[in-house]
Amino acid sequence: MIPAPAEVVPSRSEPFRLTGDTVITASGAAVPVADQLAAALRPATGFPLPVRASGGNAVNLRLNDVVDPWMGDEGYRLEIRPEGVALRANRPAGLFAGFQTLRQLLPPAIEAVTVRHAEWAVPAGVIRDRPRFAYRGAMLDLARHFHPPADVKRYLDELSRLKINYLHLHLADDQGWRIEIDGWPRLTTVGGGPGTGVRGIGGGHLTQADYRDLVRYAAQRHITIVPEIDMPGHVNAAQVAYPELTCDGVAPRPRIDIRVGYSSLCTGKEVTYRFAEDVIRQLAAITPGPYLHLGGDEAMSTPHADYVAFEQRVLPLVAKYGKTASGWEEIAAAPAATNAVIQYWAVTRDKPAVAAAAGAGAKVIMSPANRTYLDMQYDLLTPGGLHWAGTIDLPAAYDWDPATWAHGVPPESVLGVEAPLWSETLRDYREVEFSAFPRMAAIAELGWSPRSAHDWVSFRDRLGRYGQGWVRRDVHFYRSPEVRWS
Numbered sequence: 001m002i003p004a005p006a007e008v009v010p011s012r013s014e015p016f017r018l019t020g021d022t023v024i025t026a027s028g029a030a031v032p033v034a035d036q037l038a039a040a041l042r043p044a045t046g047f048p049l050p051v052r053a054s055g056g057n058a059v060n061l062r063l064n065d066v067v068d069p070w071m072g073d074e075g076y077r078l079e080i081r082p083e084g085v086a087l088r089a090n091r092p093a094g095l096f097a098g099f100q101t102l103r104q105l106l107p108p109a110i111e112a113v114t115v116r117h118a119e120w121a122v123p124a125g126v127i128r129d130r131p132r133f134a135y136r137g138a139m140l141d142l143a144r145h146f147h148p149p150a151d152v153k154r155y156l157d158e159l160s161r162l163k164i165n166y167l168h169l170h171l172a173d174d175q176g177w178r179i180e181i182d183g184w185p186r187l188t189t190v191g192g193g194p195g196t197g198v199r200g201i202g203g204g205h206l207t208q209a210d211y212r213d214l215v216r217y218a219a220q221r222h223i224t225i226v227p228e229i230d231m232p233g234h235v236n237a238a239q240v241a242y243p244e245l246t247c248d249g250v251a252p253r254p255r256i257d258i259r260v261g262y263s264s265l266c267t268g269k270e271v272t273y274r275f276a277e278d279v280i281r282q283l284a285a286i287t288p289g290p291y292l293h294l295g296g297d298e299a300m301s302t303p304h305a306d307y308v309a310f311e312q313r314v315l316p317l318v319a320k321y322g323k324t325a326s327g328w329e330e331i332a333a334a335p336a337a338t339n340a341v342i343q344y345w346a347v348t349r350d351k352p353a354v355a356a357a358a359g360a361g362a363k364v365i366m367s368p369a370n371r372t373y374l375d376m377q378y379d380l381l382t383p384g385g386l387h388w389a390g391t392i393d394l395p396a397a398y399d400w401d402p403a404t405w406a407h408g409v410p411p412e413s414v415l416g417v418e419a420p421l422w423s424e425t426l427r428d429y430r431e432v433e434f435s436a437f438p439r440m441a442a443i444a445e446l447g448w449s450p451r452s453a454h455d456w457v458s459f460r461d462r463l464g465r466y467g468q469g470w471v472r473r474d475v476h477f478y479r480s481p482e483v484r485w486s
């Protein structure tokens with residue numbers, strides 16, 4: 001199982017056998033998860049697996065009558081006995097997590113082609129499980145190369161199996177602007193037009209309706225979307241569309257190269273803040289999740305004092321619209337960042353400004369570039385990807401501890417971990433998959449499993465089996481040489 005559960009107690013009794021008579025029982029708020037479980041298992045088994053209020057030979061899903069504090073919002077208990085399977089949780093998110101565990105206990109073929117007469121046995125035992133960190137994220141960069149909603153959905157499908165609960169979408173950068181904003185139509189007609197990907201490849205954008213649909217699709221998988229608009233740097237596409245966002249009012253040329261750090265909003269102009277507030281207000285209105293990410297990285301052409309003043313003004317705008325601001329670690333320079341979530345991306349373990357902000361109350365998401373950046377090459381011979389933060393093989397992605405990585409940032413300040421996937425070199429979804437998997441599974445385990453379950457040899461062996469599912473689902477993953485892929 002990946003991620004490894006908190007507690008597994010195998011039993012010597014007979015397994016539970018899924019048959020043509022098996023029913024899935026649930027009521028109330030457990031029914032949607034029961035429906036998802038049934039829909040996941042029907043194609044391969046060919047069994048009807050009806051969802052009912054009660055019945056024998058059952059997989060029963062139920063919300064606890066009395067809240068179990070140990071489980072929290074996402075934990076669950078899964079008991080497998082010869083007579084039936086009982087899945088319990090405080091909340092539907094916990095039932096969904098338990099469903100991901102249960103599907104991994106079935107033979108991998110169960111989710112592909114129908115294999116009749118096969119024995120769908122689930123080994124008996126009890127699993128008690130809950131996440132180590134509240135925030136377990138992935139990030140996808142839609143700006144450098146646009147990835148259409150269908151691809152984002154495929155990614156969400158895979159992430160949800162790994163108990164990832166946040167997907168951060170990087171929606172704008174120097175090359176392209178990928179989300180429709182009312183009142184600023186040229187952001188997407190110009191900034192999201194054809195040829196706005198790196199080297200002029202691709203282009204495209206999400207309408208607000210597309211975005212809402214992705215939010216809904218993610219929510220069905222208990223994943224929350226975090227939208228990011230990067231500012232004050234990484235804004236060339238916006239300035240091509242609206243030259244008034246530059247200090248001299250002259251439109252820069254569109255950029256399809258991969259340099260960073262050259263663009264900046266004009267922090268002394270009021271139109272800058274009108275623009276920022278329009279974007280923040282509209283994104284807040286279509287984002288049910290708690291976080292709005294304002295970027296803030298690599299603003300090398302914004303003078304430092306202007307940068308701090310800018311952040312002091314825009315970070316509180318996020319709170320004004322009912323959300324918590326998040327941003328890359330550079331925002332720690334602004335006092336307002338103590339109310340924000342700071343995303344750590346350094347390759348060093350010393351970032352005194354982040355440690356100070358954490359000391360003053362900021363929460364931190366760990367994304368050290370030399371461990372979690374899925375766009376770093378596995379080694380110098382693997383296709384695609386960059387290596388400015390080094391190469392990251394599977395053991396490097398797995399063998400570190402988010403709670404203690406950043407010196408001076410106490411474990412209580414660490415909200416969780418996120419694996420960003422920047423897409424300068426990733427033109428299509430197959431390339432995304434190749435970079436993401438299997439390392440995304442390593443980061444997912446760091447985010448979910450207790451430190452006591454952390455074990456490279458065990459992870460490597462479990463991953464070999466998990467990979468069978470990727471093969472059957474046609475996920476284009478990298479066959480890391482450390483793993484015996486079965």
Ligand code: TNX
Binds near residue numbers: 373
């Ligand atoms: C750095 S890390 C960036 C991105 C690039 C990425 C490529 C960070 C917050 N900014 O602009 O896409 O490196 O790996």
